[in-house]
Amino acid sequence: MPSDKQINGETERLFSKLEKVGWSKSDCELIAPLTLEINQLKKKKNAIILAHSYQTPDIMYGVADFLGDSYALSLKAKETKADTIVFSSVHFMAETAKILNPRKTVLVPAVAGCSLAESITADDVRGLKKAHPKAAVICYINTTAEVKAECDVVCTSSNALKIIERVRQKEIIFLPDEFMAKNLQPLTKKKLIGWKGRCIVHEEFSPETIKEIRKGHPKAKILAHSECSPTVIKEVDMMGSTKQMMDYVDTSKAEEFMLVTECGLSDRVRTEKPDKKIIGSCALCPYMKKIMLKDILECLKNPRPEQIIDLPSEVIQKAKKSLNRMIKLSQ
Ligand code: SF4
Incomplete structure (x- = not known):
């Protein structure tokens, strides 16, 4: 049990960050025991928490060690010396961490999907490759491990155009985001063949x-x-x-x-x-917002089977090639 002094110190630490997004001191006091316990467990288990920028502020500023987009977090996952990676984000990102660093224990606090990742299967990719045998296959990181395993190279929204320009082929199957393919098409002379996936947000x-x-x-x-x-x-x-x-x-x-x-x-x-x-409005992703502090605590303490990322070694090997190619081509 944390002492009153520890709770007060943690409340002040949280409030210094979270007041900027409208949290009161009593809101911070309520979560202080949770963040204290998570941060202690992290040290004890030599774990690291990677959080996507779409996570809630209590996670981002209360317990995360690194914040970022999927590309930056993938690099962190690849390089970390920690024994356990807690990936506070949707499932495909935690899978990516496991692919890049398969010897680590990778935990995902809540099983949260993504409309883009769910829009395409490995079978669909095989069908596309058959229909366009000369095309390179670039898949957005928002895909399952099985889909990544079928692609030539992965991309993220920060490096998509660079990857398009750097692959040898002039024709590219760019999947699964229909809008991203349409937005990138005017920026390249290469022909992009899209898919029908969309981000619901x-x-x-x-x-x-x-x-x-x-x-x-x-x-x-x-x-x-x-x-x-x-x-x-x-x-x-x-x-x-x-x-x-x-x-x-x-x-x-x-x-x-x-x-x-x-x-x-x-x-x-x-x-x-x-x-x-x-100014203006933003939108909430129901998948990203599924993850809560209590889930992070639970998976660090005693993970349930669905919180542990486990992938077939063949999928890891194939998907790793596509991810490593992205890292090489984006340098
Ligand atoms: S914001 Fe869109 S792309 Fe990102 S996880 Fe949510 S549904 Fe998927």
Whole structure:
């Protein structure tokens, strides 16, 4: 049991971060015993917690060791010396950590899917390859391990264009995000063959909302994730990954920004860059928000079988090639 002094110290630590996203001191006091226990268990078990930027602020600033987009977190997972990786994000990202560092124990706090990862199977990829035998197959990181195993190279939203340009083939099966393929097509001379997957969060944004915000805030910069529809992308100042959006906010002279993506990123900007003002609305991913502090504690203490990532070695071997190729090509 933590002492009153420990609880008070932890409450202050949490409040210094979370007050920027509207948490009260008593909210922080409520979660302080949980974050204390998780952080102690992490040390005891030589575990590391990697959290995606779409996680809730209590996870991001209470217990995570690293925050980032799927590319940055993959690199961390590959390099870590910790015995256990707790991947606080959706299932495909935890699978990616296991593929890149198979000797580690990889835990996922809650079994959370993703509409993009669920939109395509390994069989579908085999069908596409048969229909386009000369094409390279680039799959977005938001896919299952079995799908990655069928691809030539993986990409993330931060390196997709670079990977497209660096593969030898002129024709590319780019899957599974329909909108991302359409958004990237005008930026390359190569032919992209898309799939019908969509992110249920980013597809909800409309160009009308962007136009409305633009009218009320003419000096604001509007940044959108490349999973948004091309009609939305047409209206914004910049398209990119969450990391590229954070970098843009960092270096831009503008004072107001709308981040057309999941709300976790707006929380990060409010917490880490309090001099920048976030306007407009964001959207919540029901998969990402499934993960709670209590799940992290539970998987660290005594993981249930579904919280332990276990993949067939053949899938690991094949998917690892595609992921390592991405790392090589993005350098
Ligand atoms: S935000 Fe979209 S792409 Fe990301 S996990 Fe949620 S559904 Fe999948």
